[in-house]
Amino acid sequence: MSAVVARRSFPGRALEVLRDMAARPSGAIGLALVLGHLLMAVASPWLAPHDYKAISATLMLKPPSATHWLGTDHIGRDVLTRTMLGGREALLVTAVATPVAVVWGGFLGVLFGLIGGRVDDVALRVVDAFLALPKILFVLATAAIFGASPPVLIPMLAFFYGIPVIRVARAATHDVVARDFVSAARARGHSTLAIIRRELVPNVRDVLLVEGAMRWSWMLLTFSSLSFLGFGVSPPTPDWGLMIKDASGFMSFAYWAVLAPIVALSSLIIGINLTADALAKALGVDRAQKAPG
Amino acid sequence: MTAPALIEVRDLSIGFTGRAGETLPVLRNVDLVVGAGETVGLVGESGSGKSTLALAMMGYLKGGLRVLGGGTRFRDRETFRLTARALQTMRGGDLALIPQNAGQALTPTLRVSALIAEALRLHSRVPAAAHHARAIELLAQVRLPDPEALLRRYPHELSGGQQQRVAIAMALAGEPNALLLDEPTTGLDVTTQAHVLELLRDLAARTGTAMVYVSHDLGAIARVCDRVVVMYAGELVLDGSARSVLRAPAHPYAHGLVASIPRLGGSGLPRAMEGRPPPPGGAGVGCAFVDRCALAVERCRAARPALDLVLDGTRSRCHRAVDAAARSARGEPASPRARASADPSTPALRVRDLCISYARPRVLDQLLGREPDAVPTVDGITLDVARGETLALVGESGSGKSSILKALAGLVTPRGGAVALADGEALAPSVELRTPAVRREIQLVFQNPDESLNPRHTVAEILAQPLRLYFDLDAEALRERSAELLERVRLGPHYLERLPAQLSGGEKQRVAIARAFAARPSVVLCDEVTSALDVSVQAAVLDLLDQLRAEARVTYVFVSHDLAVVRALADRVVVLYQGRVCELGPVGAVYDLPAHPYTEMLLRAVLEPDPDVAPSLLGEDVVERAPPARGCPFQRRCHRRVGEICASESPPVQLGGDGHQIRCHRPLAELARLQALEAPAASAPPESAGNRGDGR
Structure with a gap:
């Protein structure tokens, strides 16, 4: 190409990737869903039409009406209000835990990938052993012992969801380490940290971003499962998992009370997955266009 | 062109849609007819559209490309209008493709027998019962020894040359009328390449198959093709007999291309071509080559020349074709090398008994403290390289030349031996243990700049990486020094903000060279630095390297498989086989009288871009996986083997004059005499070269 394109700075490149994502159907739908949910989580305290904990003996399991658009639950609380507020805790916990998981898992993965050899072999076996354990049992046990407050759940989720990231980051690093620019940096005598920071991380960053988006959706599901099983958010705080659990007993005649949180939770997870998909494609295309040839 | 037309390309234009929605052509108005039994070479630099044209002949377009006008016909059928089914029958059947990298083109999970049977099932009428017999016939046809055993092998068990032969056998299964060859020998060793080309040449002569041979290597084309077509910036610029195109090209671009090829015969650097081709859609109203042309006149800018018949069947797209043809390509003087400033009294690099082994010690050996008993990959390398000297290491793949370079850089820890710089103090074996000062002194330039420059x-x-690390410069000094470095490699400071993907191959390699020189090294290790580049770019990079050496008084250790490049750039050369030195000496002495049988074999196999110079093939291109434990490393392939002594005892070092040494059991004088005896056959005139294939 003869046109000299100045190097795109970080916000410039991010914007370009976002634009590319929005131009794809999956990205447009995914981004709309994710952004909608985030906005709702922030604004719902002001937007919610009713008090989320106001119970009423007369309004039990009422179908949707003009005052209660999505009906009421088994103790007469407004389903719309509770659905609007029900994602706040889940989003807060997972939005903190996800980056933590990606950063620590990513760092270790890149480090093992760079060191290679025996250290890498042993580390990989340990990672595999952890992956073989059912996460949910550990999370349940911890939540049962220490309570399900964010300070307990965030490190717990970040720890368990960082482990698969190690594997992904390690594999991506292996491809980069084999390339000559890493040998060149080694031959010049840069420190390991400098090589990780300058040579490796910029080249595995895209993979980690996509991996992070995937981990986020899994974490949300785990969080909701915890509530569903009764070890998560405690009543009366509204939470989708908890709402599904409470309403599931009356599912046969009061479908609205269970349907609303299900739609909310699944739309968020579908949204995240679509976004991750579009992100992968946008970054992949970005790479392909930059490749020589 | 008297034969009936087999492949016809009429006014073909192919293009893609650019980012701004504009249409960018990669092929412009190409007209070409390939007759039955004709062998046509398609030459051009990367991006010239030669591969696109070849694939279009099969009715195939790479993703994003579309036909803008014109079309291609194969045996009077429009290839772009064929149904998918008809295309499937045609491709691989009547019109077969031999890919560049056979190792990747062969399905790794299928045995050779299954691969060939598949080709036979799809593209021949041979009944299934006869597949085995036919497969053996095909393998024999491509001169693979012991076809029975070979059929049971998997592709990864074959050498590169064998893989390429299997791919050729598969292509021949459908008894095609035409073969498309996409750089079929590019990844192969010189001797293997020469063998495969001989095979193709014989096949074309014997079976009357037409061939379209796509390559950037004029030497290979000169060997196989009767006719050569030169592509430039998506246009067909020259079409004529191989002899006329290579001897007196009637187009200035072809002229420059021929002149930029380093030759075995001449000393000095090949002539570089200035500038670079216009990008797709970047050619103006005039001739696409006008900005780089020495013969350009007013008219060339104003009007695009037509592809006109010039003389004796040569078509040229040039207003001044006749003038261009008058300048002989060979008469062009090569540019002399920058005056050597080598000073043999002060070695800049000393290597003593370097020994490299990739065998991992077994656990038991480790426990007992035993040395691993595997034969080392590289052994007994002892060298002194003078300051300002260029020492070349040549050999085929597996000769250990890159391993030696890595050991010098400390990227591979040798099993034994010592490396020292000018002060004579032995360096630590691995780069992590060396001092920063030592690391600074030794810098590396890699083969492929796409790999050696971080794309981000x-x-x-x-x-900035080496500058910050070694000199701790502040931001302003850093910028100043970077700009100065870019200036020295003939790029401007306006390149500073570009990403590697925004540079051409040659520019990338210049940046990689600038990075090495940023450290102010005393020794620069060059690993096949020009093999990923186009010939015209290669010439410029070689010239740059030579200039920098003279300016900075650095020492080069230059690894290459290309003997002509070595001749152009190096002062001394080390010929390696299986990690052992065969011959060492000044370039002139080694090339003019290649004493060692292996050097002789290598040099004879080199392809000159001249249809009248035939390589001569000594011995078979057998595969060797490990060096022999005892005796001469070359014993298994040697055509001058003495006897038992070659297998049992290491050959003695024999000294010629001027630091020339060879390792062979035969006395130097006897080797020279043997070669002289065979000389008439070796520098064969064209007639006997043509016959030789039938005689073998």
Whole structure:
């Protein structure tokens, strides 16, 4: 190409990737869903039409009406209000835990990938052993012992969801380490940290971003499962998992009370997955266009 | 062109849609007819559209490309209008493709027998019962020894040359009328390449198959093709007999291309061509080559020349074709090398008994403290390289030349031996243990700049790495020094903000060279630095390297498989076989009288871009996986083997004059005499060269 394109700075490149994502159907739908949910989580305290904990003996399991658009639950609380507020805790916990998981898992993965050899072999076996354990049992046990407050759940989720990231980051690093620019940096005598920071991380960053988006959706599901099983958010705080659990007993005649949180939770997870998909494609295309040839 | 037309390309234009929605052509108005039984070479630099044209002949377009006008016909059928089914029958059947990298084109999970049976099932009428017999016939046809055993092998068990032969056998299964060859020998060793080309040449002569041979290598084309077509910036610029195109090209671009090829015969650097081709859609109203042309006149800018018949069947797209043809390509003087400033009294690099082994010690051996008993990959390398000297290491793949370079850089820890710089103090074996000062002194330039430059870093960041690490410069000094470095490699400071993907191959390699020189090294290790580049770019990079050496008084250790490149650039050469030195000496002495049988074999196999110079093939291109434990490393392939002594005892070092040494059991004088005896056959005139294939 003869046109000299100045190097795109970080916000410039991010914007370009976002634009590319929005131009794809999956990205447009995914981004709309994710952004909608985030906005709702922030604004719902002001937007919610009713008090989320106001119970009423007369309004039990009422179908949707003009005052209660999505009906009421088994103790007469407004389903719309509770659905609007029900994602706040889940989003807060997972939005903190996800980056933590990606950063620590990513760092270790890149480090093992760079060191290679025996250290890498042993580390990989340990990672595999952890992956073989059912996460949910550990999370349940911890939540049962220490309570399900964010300070307990965030490190717990970040720890368990960082482990698969190690594997992904390690594999991506292996491809980069084999390339000559890493040998060149080694031959010049840069420190390991400098090589990780300058040579490796910029080249595995895209993979980690996509991996992070995937981990986020899994974490949300785990969080909701915890509530569903009764070890998560405690009543009366509204939470989708908890709402599904409470309403599931009356599912046969009061479908609205269970349907609303299900739609909310699944739309968020579908949204995240679509976004991750579009992100992968946008970054992949970005790479392909930059490749020589 | 008297034969009936087999492949016809009429006014073909192919293009893609650019980012701004504009249409960018990669092929412009190409007209070409390939007759039955004709062998046509398609030459051009990367991006010239030669591969696109070849694939279009099969009715195939790479993703994103579309036909803008014209079309291609194969045996009077429009290839772009064929149904998918008809295309499937045609491709691989009547019109077969031999890919560049056979190792990747063969399905790794299928045995050779299954691969060939598949080709036979799809593209021949041979009944299934006869597949085995036919497969053996095909393998024999491509001169693979012991076809029975070979059929049971998997592709990864074959050498590169064998893989390429299997791919050729598969292509021949459908008894095609035409073969498309996409750089079929590019990844192969010189001797293997020469063998495969001989095979193709014989096949074309014997079976009357037409061939379209796509390559950037004029030497290979000269060997196989009767006719050569030169592509430039998506246009067919020259079409004529191989002899006329290579001897007196009637187009200035072809002229420059021929002149930029380093030759075995001449000393000095090949002539580089200035500038670079216009990008797709970048050619103006005039001739696409006008900006780089020495013969350009007013008219060339104003009007695009037509592809006109010039003389004796040569078509040229040039207003001044006749003048261009008058300048003989060979008469062009090569540019002399920058005056050597080598000073043999002060070695800049000393290597003593270097020994490298990749065998991992077994656990038991480790426990017992035993040395691993595997034969080392590289052994007994002892060299002194003078300051300002260029020492070349040549050999085929597996000769250990890159391993030696890595050991010098400390990227591979040798099993034994010592490396020292000018002060004579032995260096630590691995780079992690060396002092920063030592690391600074030794810098590396890699083969492929796409791999050696971090795609996420701008040129400024790439150059800043060594500058910050070794000299701790502040931001302003850093920028100044980077700009100065870019200036020295003939790029401007405006390159600082670019990413590698925004540079051409040659520019990338210049940045990689600038990065090495940023450290102010005393020794620069060059690993096949020009093999990923186009010939015209290669010439410029070689010239740059030579200039920099003279300016900075650095020492080069230059690894290459290309003997002509070595001749152009190096002062002394080390010929390696299986990690052992065969011959060592000044370039002139080694090339003019290649004493060692292996050097002789290598040099004879080199392809000159001249249809009348035939390589001569000594011995078979057998595969060797490990060096022999005892005796001469070359014993298994040697055509001058003495006897038992070659297998049992290491050959003695024999000294010629001027530091020339060879390792062979035969006395130097006897080797020279043997060669002289065979000389008439070796520098064969064209007639006997043509016959030789039938006689073998």
